[in-house]
Amino acid sequence: MMAPMTKAVEDVAGPAVPRGPVGKTRLFFATHWHRGAPGAPTPAWVLRFCYGMWLTAFAFKLVGSSWDMSWHFKWLRDDLAPPHLINTVGTVIIVVLVAIHSYTGLGCDRRSLRLMQAGLIVFLVAAPLDVINHRVNGLDLTAWSPSHMMLYLGTGIMQAGVLLGWLRLSPPGRFRTGVLLALWAFFLENTFFPNGQQEYGILGLRAWERGAPEAEPTLLSFAANQIGHPVDRAAVVHFTMPIPEWVYPLWGIGVSALILVLARKTVGRRWAGLTVAGAYVAYRCVMWPLLLALGFPVSTVPFYLLAVGIAVDLAFLLPRPAVAGAVLVTALGYGAFWVQSQLRPWLLGEQQTESAPPVAYWTALVALAAVFALWAGAGPAKEWWASRRAVAA
DSSP, rough: OOOOOOOEEEEOOOOOHHHHHSHHHHHHHHHSOOOOOOTOOEEEHHHHHHHHHHHHHHHHHHHHHHHHHHHHSSSSTTTOOHHHHHHHHHHHHHHHHHHHHHHHOOOOHHHHHHHHHHHHHHHHHHHHHHHHHHHHHOOOOOTTHHHHHHEEEEEHHHHHHHHHHHHSSSSSHHHHHHHHHHHHHHHHHHGGGGGGHHHHHHHHHHHHHTTOOOSSSHHHHHHHHHTOOOOOHHHHHHHHHSTTTTTTHHIIIIIHHHHHHHHHHHHHOOHHHHHHHHHHHHHHHHHHHHHHHHHOOOOOOOTHHHHHHHHHHTTTOOOOOOHHHHHHHHHHHOOOOHHHTHHHHHHHOEEEEEEEEOOOOHHHHHHHHHHHHHHHHHHHHHHHHHHHHHHHO
């Protein structure tokens, strides 16, 4: 039988709710720290405080992971590097939050809690596996390695649980919409993150070609020794650009479009897709000068995601959104990417840098077919799942 939908309950008369996080934490443990089942009625202030802490945890992980990607294009891996410590702060907050949800049953229902728990388990299993992988295999810069993918997968499952919990429990209003948009922006960032390999890599390669390598000599030597090469262009290409050129556009345009479709559908507001994409691109624009000022490598910025967000939003205004969406995402997404890739020759001539990573444009046909199939199939799949659960109940 389906679990009843749980909503936040209005705050009842009781102790005044402090404004600061420390005071709220003390009040929570004094008044609500008791065993409960998922779906327990949650006071509105507790729900807002809880999901505010989720956003805080994801923000720590966001900053830590962004710095970490840049860090590893400059220096050899260091388990106690500052980016890892910042990321760990976010992980610790998440562990505490999942423990609170699990023990009290507040701020979640059964399904959202299971996703939070499963995602945390995957992440905590992946973290030591990643350390072991580096110990055994040495440098593993690629963002697409199995242990790295497990870290993204675990985080994504957690974020799905948080999104589901907030969707089911939060009352309608601007605050609900704002938190939902922020959660989708974090989900987009986590999914898009592996594409940073090519975005940092192409600038790292061009820097080496113009005689000003961003990576420390020890890192370049270590990477070259792994493939039995001197530090030549072949070794640097293997170090900076080991991913095939078809991966970047399919992930950056196709997969990102599907996430923005879900965001637009769940938020239910016009231009929600553009807002989520814009929030992520704005964050990348803020991090770019900060990393540069700190002396760390920078990446190309995926401005073309704004066109993907616009394409998704426009499709929802048309009669057959799956068909229109597939065409618009492909045309606007790949078109905007091509324009971005031309900014370097248009503005900087033959200077050895780039405004976008190299891609295989034939993937546009694959993206067109995949976006249409998955978008069009989402509705029937949802109906089939609902009917199956109804029969099981």
